[in-house]
Amino acid sequence: MWELCAGLIKKGHEVKIMTSDSPYLNQITGPESYSIEKNVTRCFELFGNWKKGVVEVEQDQEVLTNIAVKNHLLIRQALEAFKPEVCIVGNVDLMGYPFIKEILNKGIPVIHRLGNKEPGYPVEDTPQHPKYCMAAASNWLIQSLKEQKHPIERFETLFPGSPLEKYYRYVLPDFSKLKIVFAGIIAPFKGFHILIEALAVLKAINIPFECHAIGNNTNETYYKQILDFVEEKKMQDQIHFYGYQSRKAMVRMFDQCNTLVFPTIIEEAFGKSQIEAMASGLAVISSATGGAAEVVVHGKNGLTFKGGDALDLATKLLFLTENPEESFQLARNGQMSSTKYSTPRSVSKLEAIIESML
Secondary structure, three states, X not given: OHHHHHHHHHOOOOOOEEEOOOHHHOOOOOHHHHOOHHHEEEOOOOOEEEEOOEEEEOOOHHHHHHHHHHHHHHHHHHHHHHOOOOEEEOOOOOOOOOHHHHHHHOOOOEEEEEOOOOOOOOHHHOOOOOOEEEEEOOHHXXXXXXXXXXXXXXXXXXXXXXXXXXXXXXXXXXXXXXXXXXXXXXXXXXXXXXHHHHHHHHHHOOOOEEEEEEOOEOOHHHHHHHHHHHHHOOOOOOEEEEEOOOHHHHHHHHHOOOEEEEOOOOOOOOOHHHHHHHHOOOEEEEOOOHHHHHOOXXXXXXXXXXXXXXXXXXXXXXXXXXXXXXXXXXXXXXXXXXXXXXXXXXXXXXXXXXXXXX
């Protein structure tokens, strides 16, 4: 959402951003983030928070109602003061949703930019209005909503996008030794354990590799199990953990590697790290769940493996190290196919949706 809003502002649109604040996440803020901060109001309260890898939701219904009402009133005040021509809504799971219908009833188009499998409201409360557009992160997500019988009149696929020019590598990496990167939360649903189990298989047959894990540890029990397994298999010198990193640091890490493994075991709405790795010239091996399957086509611009199957993943990693020329071509094809997912393209698509709705 930040990238889409920044893109709209850069193209001359006036944008007011309303959101919550989550200082407990302690995420590193880069200089580019400050460029649109004057457009941001961090005023919303949420029904819960994201801690230790799970969503902790308030259980008191009265408290939840009060939060939803407060957020609704803040939006109503902003509508009166800012007088927007269009409203772009993000994921609303933790803030309430009745305000959507109020905005529509004022004749203001609503573009719901959805990045989750659930839209944040039950089927019976689906906004049925000609000025309501569900702009989902992938074609798979649209199909999922249709299967859930949401009576939405207009769907559009709006990829999350990414500033891929920051990742683009002109000289592709050498594939003589596996240099793997994992970019994501180190949590069970992201499947990091599947990756290290696959690496243990490679270790057992003396295949050289190194692995770099970028991402927060959100589950201490799970993280300790990971570390214990790494020590048991004597892979401490080959697997390295870095925690959360800025985009700049992640780009540097991608530059030092040749393969990204995307081992998630849940149905992802899209899988953004895949396109960033592709732009960096890395070969991508993906479990291809949900919308992530739209990005990686097996044997053409990457490899896919059966989700949750460490042996299958090990087989795909072995293929890369035994076939450096094919690996190079997969990486090259992946880099070429990543361009259609850039932020400028997504911003242009969003502009087109806005124009058609106005």
